[in-house]
Amino acid sequence: MSAGAPQLELREVHGPSALGGGSRRFFELLWLVSVTEFKKTFFGTVLGYVWSLVRPLLLFAVLLLVFTQIFKLGSQATHYPVLLLFNIVLFGLFQEATGAAVTSVLAQEGIVRKTQFPRLVIPLSVVLTALFTFGLNMIVVVVFLLAFGVDPMWTWLLLPVILSALLLLTCCLAALLSALNVRFRDVAIIWTVIALALNYATPIIYPLNIVPEGLKHLLMANPLTPIFQQARIWIIDSQAESVGSAAGGPLPLIAAAAIYVAVCVLGVWVFRREAPRIAEML
Amino acid sequence: MAVQTGQIDASREADGSASAVVIEATGVEKSFRVPTHRIDSLKERITTFSQGSFKDLRALREVSFEVRRGEFYGIVGRNGSGKSTLLKILASIYAADGGRVRMAGRLAPFIELGVGFNPDLTARENVELNGVMMGLPRSEARSRLGAVLEFAELEEFVDMKLKNYSSGMLVRLAFSVMIQSDAEILLIDEVLAVGDAAFQQKCADVFREIRESDRTVVFVTHDMNAVEQYCHRAMLLDRGAVREIGAADEVARSYLRLNFERAPDAGVEDAGDATADIRLLDAWVEDEGGKRVNTVDAGAPIRLNVEMEAVREVEGPSFGFAFANAEDVEVIGLGLALPGERPDRLRPGERIRVAGPIDNRLAPGRHVLKCWIHRDHNLSNLVLHSPHVLDLVVLGAPISGVVSVEHDVTVSVDEEQR
Numbered sequence: 001m002s003a004g005a006p007q008l009e010l011r012e013v014h015g016p017s018a019l020g021g022g023s024r025r026f027f028e029l030l031w032l033v034s035v036t037e038f039k040k041t042f043f044g045t046v047l048g049y050v051w052s053l054v055r056p057l058l059l060f061a062v063l064l065l066v067f068t069q070i071f072k073l074g075s076q077a078t079h080y081p082v083l084l085l086f087n088i089v090l091f092g093l094f095q096e097a098t099g100a101a102v103t104s105v106l107a108q109e110g111i112v113r114k115t116q117f118p119r120l121v122i123p124l125s126v127v128l129t130a131l132f133t134f135g136l137n138m139i140v141v142v143v144f145l146l147a148f149g150v151d152p153m154w155t156w157l158l159l160p161v162i163l164s165a166l167l168l169l170t171c172c173l174a175a176l177l178s179a180l181n182v183r184f185r186d187v188a189i190i191w192t193v194i195a196l197a198l199n200y201a202t203p204i205i206y207p208l209n210i211v212p213e214g215l216k217h218l219l220m221a222n223p224l225t226p227i228f229q230q231a232r233i234w235i236i237d238s239q240a241e242s243v244g245s246a247a248g249g250p251l252p253l254i255a256a257a258a259i260y261v262a263v264c265v266l267g268v269w270v271f272r273r274e275a276p277r278i279a280e281m282l
Numbered sequence: 283m284a285v286q287t288g289q290i291d292a293s294r295e296a297d298g299s300a301s302a303v304v305i306e307a308t309g310v311e312k313s314f315r316v317p318t319h320r321i322d323s324l325k326e327r328i329t330t331f332s333q334g335s336f337k338d339l340r341a342l343r344e345v346s347f348e349v350r351r352g353e354f355y356g357i358v359g360r361n362g363s364g365k366s367t368l369l370k371i372l373a374s375i376y377a378a379d380g381g382r383v384r385m386a387g388r389l390a391p392f393i394e395l396g397v398g399f400n401p402d403l404t405a406r407e408n409v410e411l412n413g414v415m416m417g418l419p420r421s422e423a424r425s426r427l428g429a430v431l432e433f434a435e436l437e438e439f440v441d442m443k444l445k446n447y448s449s450g451m452l453v454r455l456a457f458s459v460m461i462q463s464d465a466e467i468l469l470i471d472e473v474l475a476v477g478d479a480a481f482q483q484k485c486a487d488v489f490r491e492i493r494e495s496d497r498t499v500v501f502v503t504h505d506m507n508a509v510e511q512y513c514h515r516a517m518l519l520d521r522g523a524v525r526e527i528g529a530a531d532e533v534a535r536s537y538l539r540l541n542f543e544r545a546p547d548a549g550v551e552d553a554g555d556a557t558a559d560i561r562l563l564d565a566w567v568e569d570e571g572g573k574r575v576n577t578v579d580a581g582a583p584i585r586l587n588v589e590m591e592a593v594r595e596v597e598g599p600s601f602g603f604a605f606a607n608a609e610d611v612e613v614i615g616l617g618l619a620l621p622g623e624r625p626d627r628l629r630p631g632e633r634i635r636v637a638g639p640i641d642n643r644l645a646p647g648r649h650v651l652k653c654w655i656h657r658d659h660n661l662s663n664l665v666l667h668s669p670h671v672l673d674l675v676v677l678g679a680p681i682s683g684v685v686s687v688e689h690d691v692t693v694s695v696d697e698e699q700r
Contacts, residue, residue, distance in 0.1 A: 014374070015378060028420055276377040
């Protein structure tokens with residue numbers, strides 16, 4: 001290909017960006033990095049898969065003991081143990097993804113500083129890896145669902161809708177946190193506290209119906225609450241209080257939607273703005 | 283603004299393929315905000331009123347150049363001159379603050395060997411990941427594996443995790459991944475001299491091959507031998523600005539000159555024993571124009587100048603000077619004494635001046651001037667000894683031998699006799 005080589009057109013070089021380098025490369029890298037990370041956690045250790053199940057199951061066992069034997073919550077919700085397990089696994093997805101994403105860009109310093117790596121792949125791959133783990137954990141949840149006598153419902157098929165809503169929020173938060181943590185290194189510490197607060201501000205260990213009326217409306221302004229409540233209705237208990245009635249009016253739901261949209265917009269905006277400079281700030 | 287001075291050597295011009303510009307940079311600017319006090323936590327951001335103080339460091343100033351297809355283009359400069367920053371801008375790792383960079387063709391940047399290698403993955407997985415990172419589809423990335431491993435001579439370790447590789451093996455794999463990437467433009471930062479001697483030879487061969495091929499290489503290095511060996515053209519960066527663009531050997535020489543430049547009247551490096559009967563006051567080398575220099579082109583005439591002062595009376599002084607090369611071989615020696623028409627004795631306070639032209643036959647390289655002073659014309663009565671009066675760097679293509687001499691020796695073949 002010497003003399004006859006086609007004249008290539010000069011293209012502008014814009015520097016690093018969140019997506020940079022074409023969509024095929026972006027998605028292939030995203031997939032490859034996530035699968036790699038997933039394999040590392042599951043096949044890198046002797047117990048592999050079992051090990052990753054131990055954590056949610058142990059947490060589940062402790063909480064189940066405390067809340068059925070001490071606080072007697074068991075009777076307040078239909079299929080409380082399964083609900084508890086499902087909630088732990090679902091929130092685990094959110095918590096694990098955002099928690100790992102905060103430090104992800106910092107942890108991949110070498111790649112960021114020395115290769116032209118599409119920046120957004122880094123936090124998103126963390127979310128995808130958490131999603132893989134979630135998929136495996138769901139197998140156990142389904143076993144429990146059937147074992148506790150929850151009748152299969154057609155609404156189980158709506159789980160992807162719930163997941164999409166949760167994942168969009170998680171991805172945007174992951175992008176936001178990972179970019180912020182490069183500039184302000186204490187974001188990671190602050191986030192662990194916020195994540196813990198969210199854990200209690202979302203009906204995970206308690207069913208929504210035992211919360212006093214006024215507080216319940218307030219909780220519905222947390223964008224995670226409607227998502228978890230709807231998941232409960234669709235997956236475990238079709239008789240549970242509807243999202244609309246729990247909110248007691250449109251206001252909390254509007255607030256939740258506004259927060260949801262604001263976090264997403266902020267995440268995308270901040271990451272796009274920071275992406276070109278990330279390599280210099282590390 | 284930089285000017286385009288260099289010409290691609292004739293062989294490549296004749297090729298006809300060297301004409302297309304594949305990298306074009308115009309007025310590229312880059313500054314880094316160097317924090318004198320960096321605010322890197324939200325707590326500090328909230329609790330302090332100041333915005334933090336910054337100093338702007340201009341890493342690149344209006345850098346403009348063009349690289350044509352098939353060129354092996356060197357970027358040289360001292361540490362901190364902006365070479366790596368420029369390379370990172372070309373590689374889209376940093377964003378330029380100003381100016382414009384345009385490029386044609388697929389690019390493979392190698393800022394550091396083995397970046398992005400995951401120690402927990404096998405060679406097979408890493409090669410695939412690396413290929414995808416370079417923008418290849420996965421199937422193509424996988425199909426390169428054989429060639430990469432063959433070049434690296436690591437076929438038997440394909441399923442071993444990289445964390446179990448020796449550093450030499452790792453470097454071989456990294457170099458091989460770079461060589462086997464089929465990108466049209468390679469950006470390479472200081473990666474030569476890896477592996478054992480045999481592998482180095484292999485790398486050198488590959489570089490020569492690339493030099494003659496249609497692939498374009500931008501190559502950052504400190505190794506001037508490599509520049510002269512591989513590069514068609516080179517650019518010299520100095521404090522972020524383009525100082526020179528031209529033929530590789532000329533730029534390499536300018537780099538050496540820049541590197542060994544000192545303040546012109548820095549004086550004597552090592553004056554020897556300060557309590558001796560004679561003191562060294564100053565010593566320097568002048569070029570043809572009478573300018574003090576530390577660097578000189580091979581073969582260019584020089585003048586040696588040394589000023590001394592007698593502190594106490596010295597009977598029958600003799601002065602010895604020698605230029606020694608980097609291997610400490612004394613290449614040129616001078617033995618001098620006071621002129622015959624005056625008493626062969628120095629009185630306290632008398633100034634001695636040694637000066638005159640020297641036929642510069644020094645071979646290219648770094649040289650040191652040494653000095654000995656004896657009394658009574660007796661080599662066992664040492665008055666003063668300085669092993670390092672000054673440095674002189676002779677610029678030019680390396681030759682074998684300690685001196686370069688003019689000669690008319692030619693080769694001819696006698697066609698008549700068969």
